[in-house]
Amino acid sequence: xxxxxxISIAVIKRLPRYYRxxxxxxxxxxxxxxxxxxxxxxxxxASQIRQxxxxxxxxxxxxxxxxxxxxxxxxxxxxxxxxxxxMIICGxxxxxxxxxxxxxxxxxxxxxxxLFDISQEMVGTTWNNIRVGCxxxxxxxxxxNEVDIAVLTLPKTSACKVSQTLVNGGVKGIWNFSxxxxxxxxxxxVENVHLTDSLMxxxxxxxxx
Amino acid sequence: xxxxxxISIAVIKRLPRYYRxxxxxxxxxxxxxxxxxxxxxxxxxASQIRQxxxxxxxxxxxxxxxxxxxxxxxxxxxxxxxxxxxMIICGxxxxxxxxxxxxxxxxxxxxxxxLFDISQEMVGTTWNNIRVGCxxxxxxxxxxNEVDIAVLTLPKTSACKVSQTLVNGGVKGIWNFSxxxxxxxxxxxVENVHLTDSLMxxxxxxxxx
Numbered sequence: 001x002x003x004x005x006x007i008s009i010a011v012i013k014r015l016p017r018y019y020r021x022x023x024x025x026x027x028x029x030x031x032x033x034x035x036x037x038x039x040x041x042x043x044x045x046a047s048q049i050r051q052x053x054x055x056x057x058x059x060x061x062x063x064x065x066x067x068x069x070x071x072x073x074x075x076x077x078x079x080x081x082x083x084x085x086x087m088i089i090c091g092x093x094x095x096x097x098x099x100x101x102x103x104x105x106x107x108x109x110x111x112x113x114x115l116f117d118i119s120q121e122m123v124g125t126t127w128n129n130i131r132v133g134c135x136x137x138x139x140x141x142x143x144x145n146e147v148d149i150a151v152l153t154l155p156k157t158s159a160c161k162v163s164q165t166l167v168n169g170g171v172k173g174i175w176n177f178s179x180x181x182x183x184x185x186x187x188x189x190v191e192n193v194h195l196t197d198s199l200m201x202x203x204x205x206x207x208x209x
Numbered sequence: 210x211x212x213x214x215x216i217s218i219a220v221i222k223r224l225p226r227y228y229r230x231x232x233x234x235x236x237x238x239x240x241x242x243x244x245x246x247x248x249x250x251x252x253x254x255a256s257q258i259r260q261x262x263x264x265x266x267x268x269x270x271x272x273x274x275x276x277x278x279x280x281x282x283x284x285x286x287x288x289x290x291x292x293x294x295x296m297i298i299c300g301x302x303x304x305x306x307x308x309x310x311x312x313x314x315x316x317x318x319x320x321x322x323x324l325f326d327i328s329q330e331m332v333g334t335t336w337n338n339i340r341v342g343c344x345x346x347x348x349x350x351x352x353x354n355e356v357d358i359a360v361l362t363l364p365k366t367s368a369c370k371v372s373q374t375l376v377n378g379g380v381k382g383i384w385n386f387s388x389x390x391x392x393x394x395x396x397x398x399v400e401n402v403h404l405t406d407s408l409m410x411x412x413x414x415x416x417x418x
Contacts, residue, residue, distance in 0.1 A: 012413055016406035020388070043390070079409045080416035094307030101303045104388075104405055110412075148415060149408075173411050179229070179313070181252070189414035193407055196313055197225035198400055199358075200288045202382050203319075204221055205398035206357060207289035 007055050015075055022072040034065035088114035090162050091153035092122050099151055100128050114141055142169025149173045156180035216264050224284055231281040243274035297323035299371050300362035301331050308360055309337050323350055351378025358382045365389035
C-alpha cells in the first residue's frame with residue numbers, strides 16, 4: 001500500500017520531525033489535527049505538510065484533519081521504529097561515551113550490545129555495564145553477534161579501516177561521526193554526522209550579511 | 210565580486226566538504242586539480258562540482274583545472290573561517306563535555322570562553338581550565354562578554370527558556386543539540402543537530418527494501 005521506495009530523501013529527512021511533533025500531540029491527548037494547525041506548530045507551510053504526508057496514503061480528511069494516532073504509527077513503521085536494533089560503538093572517546101549514555105536511543109529500540117576502543121586505558125574497563133573490547137576483537141564479535149548499526153566515533157585515521165571490518169562482519173548500517181567520508185558498498189547504509197561541517201554552516205550564516 | 214546571498218543552502222551545506230577535501234589536497238602538496246579528479250575523490254559528479262564552484266567565480270580553467278590554494282582560501286572566507294568566534298556551551302552533560310574537548314574547533318577559530326550548566330554538581334567545577342557557571346549567571350555573562358555562538362546541549366525542557374536568554378544577550382548563533390525546535394528571531398542563526406532524527410533516517414535506510 002505504502003510505496004516507500006518512491007519517497008525522496010528530502011521527505012525522509014523531515015519524517016523524524018513529524019514523528020517528534022505527532023508524539024508530543026499524542027502526549028497531550030490531541031488525536032486529530034488540521035494541516036493548518038500542524039503548519040503553525042512546525043513552522044512549515046500547510047501545503048508542504050499535505051504534500052509530504054500524501055506520500056504515505058490518505059491520513060487527512062477534508063474537514064476532519066489528520067488522525068494523529070494513525071499518522072504517528074505509520075511514520076513509526078516507515079522509519080523502522082517498530083523494530084529493535086543491536087548497536088555497537090567503535091570509539092569510546094568523549095563523544096562515544098556521550099552517545100552510549102543517551103537514554104533516548106534505548107527507548108526508541110536501539111540497544112547497545114558492544115563497545116569498542118583502541119586505547120589501552122579504555123579496553124577492559126566497564127562502561128554502562130558493558131565490557132569495553134579492543135577494536136581488534138571486532139571481527140570475532142561480529143561473527144558471533146548480529147549487529148544492525150555501528151556508531152563510528154573513531155579518529156578518521158582508524159575509521160576507514162574499521163569501517164571495512166564492520167562491512168565484512170555484516171553490519172547493516174554505520175552512523176558515522178568520524179570526520180571522513182567512508183567508501184563502502186551501497187548495501188551498507190551510512191548516515192553521516194559531520195560536526196565541524198555543521199559548525200561551518202553556522203559560521204557561514206553569521207557572516208551572510 | 211562573490212555574490213554570497215544568491216548561493217542556495219544546498220550548496221552551502223556542501224561547502225564544508227569541499228573545504229575538507231581541498232585541505233587534504235593541500236596537505237599532500239597538490240596545488241591544482243581537475244573537476245574530474247575531484248569528482249572521483251569526492252564521489253560526486255564533475256558537473257555538480259563545476260556548477261557548485263561556479264557560484265564563487267571562476268577558479269577553474271579549461272585544461273588547467275582548479276587552483277587548489279585559491280579555491281581553499283575562497284571557501285574559507287565564504288564559510289567565515291578567516292575569523293575567530295567566541296563560543297559558550299550551555300549544558301555540560303556528556304555531549305557538552307565531548308564538544309568542549311573537541312580539539313578541532315579551536316584550530317578552526319572557535320574558542321570556548323564560557324561553560325554553563327544547571328546541575329549543582331557541575332557548577333563551580335573547572336573544566337578545560339574554565340570555571341563552570343550556573344545557567345542563571347548567563348545574563349550577566351552575556352552583558353560583559355561578546356559571545357558569537359552558543360552551543361545548546363541542555364534537555365529540551367530548559368533549552369527553550371535558555372535560548373531566549375541567549376537571544377536577549379546578543380548571541381549571534383545557536384548550535385542546537387537539544388531535541389527541540391527553537392522559536393527565536395531570524396536575526397539569530399540556528400544550526401540544528403538532532404541526533405535522534407539522524408539515527409531515525411539511518412533506521413529508515415535499513416528497512417528500505
